[in-house]
Amino acid sequence: MKIEQIYDKSLAHGSYAIESDGKVALVDPGRDITPYVDFANANNAKIVAVFETHPHADFASSHIEFKEKYGAVIYVNPKVGVSYEFTPMVHNDEVKIGKVVFKALFTPGHSPDHNSYLVLDENGNEKAVFTGDSLFVGDVGRPDLREGVGNIQVSKKELAGMMYRTIHDVFAELEDDVLVYPAHGAGSLCGKNMSDDLFSTIGREKESNWAFQLKDEPTFIESYLEGQSFIPKYFPYDVDLNRKGAEPMEAAVERVPRLNSTDQMEKNVIIIDTREQEAFKKSHVAGSLNVMSKDGDKFETWLGAIVDPGEAFYLVAADKESLERDIRRSAKIGYENHIKGAVVFDHGNASTDKLNLEDFSAHPEKYTIIDIRNRTEVEGGKIFEGAVNIPLPELRERSSEVPQGKPVVVHCAGGYRSAAGSSILEKNVKGLKIYDLSEAVKTFQEA
Known part of the structure; x- marks a missing residue:
């Protein structure tokens, strides 16, 4: 045996x-x-x-x-x-x-x-x-x-x-x-x-x-x-999908529409951009959510935690190879049928400002800090006193709870989730500057 x-x-x-x-x-x-x-x-x-x-x-x-x-x-x-x-x-x-x-x-x-x-x-x-x-x-x-x-x-x-x-x-x-x-x-x-x-x-x-x-x-x-x-x-x-039985993966992946340009994407459909956060922040289609896909991450989990079952979405990747990989990763949780179109990023009409870390470190009180970690993580200890905890899986639905009046800094535990969280707030919260603390959060954890 x-x-x-x-x-x-x-x-x-x-x-x-x-x-x-x-x-x-x-x-x-x-x-x-x-x-x-x-x-x-x-x-x-x-x-x-x-x-x-x-x-x-x-x-x-x-x-x-x-x-x-x-x-x-x-x-x-x-x-x-x-x-x-x-x-x-x-x-x-x-x-x-x-x-x-x-x-x-x-x-x-x-x-x-x-x-x-x-x-x-x-x-x-x-x-x-x-x-x-x-x-x-x-x-x-x-x-x-x-x-x-x-x-x-x-x-x-x-x-x-x-x-x-x-x-x-x-x-x-x-x-x-x-x-x-x-x-x-x-x-x-x-x-x-x-x-x-x-x-x-x-x-x-x-x-x-x-x-x-x-x-x-x-x-x-x-x-x-x-x-x-x-x-x-x-x-x-997925419980119900597995009780019925998923169709063969290759056939399902093959049916996903491949688009030639981001211009072909319809409005009012959620866009999942899987590129590295640096590239995303430099240029992306307005309203996109940055759920990164790279070796060792939990792309499938966070895609399925942010996007509702049955909710149509576009999938945007850095290159053709990455796009095909991410279609397959979506299929691993049965989400390939929700992809309205998949496309290699060619141009965008939005960018994200970079946080002034020196100013934030010296004057954190000038910012609203949103902690998107899970409740069990926060119970283990806050990184910033006074931070508002809205876990990432709930952030799309609870964006209206973000206080007005101050620029917003989003953080998680290591920088991966905050890329998604800040992009969600950038899309859903109007009139406020949204910043991603990203991997700099580790410095504050050590402090």
């Missing part, structure tokens, strides 16, 4: 390809099928199965494409309530792939329809468990993403109780040397305290994961519910 972890850093998403005796099973594959097909080809194997732990909220899965193109059987818990053909797996159900056995473990808590999959090797030994969003390295999947969403309506408190029993009645019963392969790592919004490590063992989690340490259910539930981060707008949309 060979296990390959395929990790998408921008989404902090871990998926898996497992090969045995010339057959490949996939667990929670992302929208782009390329790495899974490459793995199968490299091992002279055939993709025969896709195991879905649950309908994911943060990315679009390719399970339907593997079924239609490769004849793979989709295995999922029947509680998901899908609209495609599948083979149901409930607690303790088993299926053999090659020489290994996949055993379903019902592990609700993050969602009410969640399976994990325990793999038994050819000798019947417990080898690895693919835990989806139930058990992470150092954490467990948050319980508040499925309130009012999906096939089953459950409160987050009910889900918290389910997670307590999942941890202590299911995972705690596994052998200590069983490898733990989760669907997410640090940086994912599906948990709140994940380790940077991308895999673990049951024994290590029993010793160090907070969820195993809390033996009292009410205490567990209270700790579990507090301190969760915001929920991006696209999360409920």
